[in-house]
Amino acid sequence: MAVTLQDRAVRPPARFDRTALKVNQTAIIVLLVIAFVANQPWLVALVATVMILGTLSPQLALFQRLYRDVLKPAGLLRPDIHDEDAAPHRFAQGFGAAVLVAASAALFAGLSGLGLGLTLLVIVLAGINLAFGFCAGCFVYLQLSRLRQAR
Amino acid sequence: MLERLLILALVGAIVVAVWALLRERQRRRLSALAATSPFADLVPTGRAAVVALTLPSCVECRARQAPAIERLRASLGASIHIVTLSAETHADLVTQLGVLTVPSTVVLDPAGTVCFLNQGFADETRLAQQVAAL
Numbered sequence: 445m446a447v448t449l450q451d452r453a454v455r456p457p458a459r460f461d462r463t464a465l466k467v468n469q470t471a472i473i474v475l476l477v478i479a480f481v482a483n484q485p486w487l488v489a490l491v492a493t494v495m496i497l498g499t500l501s502p503q504l505a506l507f508q509r510l511y512r513d514v515l516k517p518a519g520l521l522r523p524d525i526h527d528e529d530a531a532p533h534r535f536a537q538g539f540g541a542a543v544l545v546a547a548s549a550a551l552f553a554g555l556s557g558l559g560l561g562l563t564l565l566v567i568v569l570a571g572i573n574l575a576f577g578f579c580a581g582c583f584v585y586l587q588l589s590r591l592r593q594a595r
Numbered sequence: 596m597l598e599r600l601l602i603l604a605l606v607g608a609i610v611v612a613v614w615a616l617l618r619e620r621q622r623r624r625l626s627a628l629a630a631t632s633p634f635a636d637l638v639p640t641g642r643a644a645v646v647a648l649t650l651p652s653c654v655e656c657r658a659r660q661a662p663a664i665e666r667l668r669a670s671l672g673a674s675i676h677i678v679t680l681s682a683e684t685h686a687d688l689v690t691q692l693g694v695l696t697v698p699s700t701v702v703l704d705p706a707g708t709v710c711f712l713n714q715g716f717a718d719e720t721r722l723a724q725q726v727a728a729l
Binding site: 477480481482483526527528529531532535560564567568571572576577578579582583585586589590593 | 596599600602603606607610614650653654655658659662663666682683686689694695696697698714715716718719
């Protein structure tokens with residue numbers, strides 16, 4: 445059934461800077477690529493920690509602080525402000541952090557294949573989101589919903 | 596180290612190739628739908644329309660797409676139809692259009708022809724530009 449939105453009140457927009465998001469994603473990808481290529485488990489653990497802190501509080505998001513406190517004031521990057529909620533981005537970051545925690549645990553436990561595989565997964569999914577704006581989690585979500593319906 | 600660089604390059608090439616194939620598939624599908632009106636029973640004709648395909652428990656749909664759709668309606672008013680459909684209830688449309696993810700948005704011309712399909716979040720600026728391009 446179609447549901448029109450005509451009667452809904454327009455919610456006051458939340459302000460969100462997409463440049464901060466892109467800096468965050470780029471930093472995560474670059475550091476994880478270095479960790480993957482140079483085989484540095486501690487770097488995976490460091491990125492996981494930064495992502496966990498950033499998920500818990502935007503004030504603790506190190507890479508976004510780098511943008512807000514250094515890159516933006518220096519005029520190196522320009523803000524790209526949009527009216528949208530940051531909650532889905534934080535959720536995605538939290539999910540990525542959870543995968544990286546598992547990757548770190550696997551790497552420190554000597555399960556290199558599993559640890560590197562999970563690290564590569566986060567690199568690829570973050571890269572797809574950064575390059576194409578495509579949310580892989582949303583894709584999986586719809587496909588699972590369709591599978592449930594098909595049963 | 597060289598081996599891992601090659602793995603990264605290979606994975607990157609595969610991702611780009613798959614993305615290009617999906618884009619081409621979508622372009623062909625929309626071309627094939629040009630002579631049809633898949634939303635005939637759901638969206639009135641006579642005005643351009645934006646259809647949002649969502650799922651009730653999709654956070655991205657609720658937190659980003661729905662507010663963007665509401666702001667689009669606030670700016671374009673009665674000049675367009677805006678309709679939200681469940682991707683679960685309208686699984687046939689999801690298949691017919693080749694929708695891969697939620698939220699997705701479809702822009703229809705006044706005759707009901709599918710002109711644009713956005714896979715994933717599309718903000719009100721992008722949707723307004725697509726409506727203006729009809």
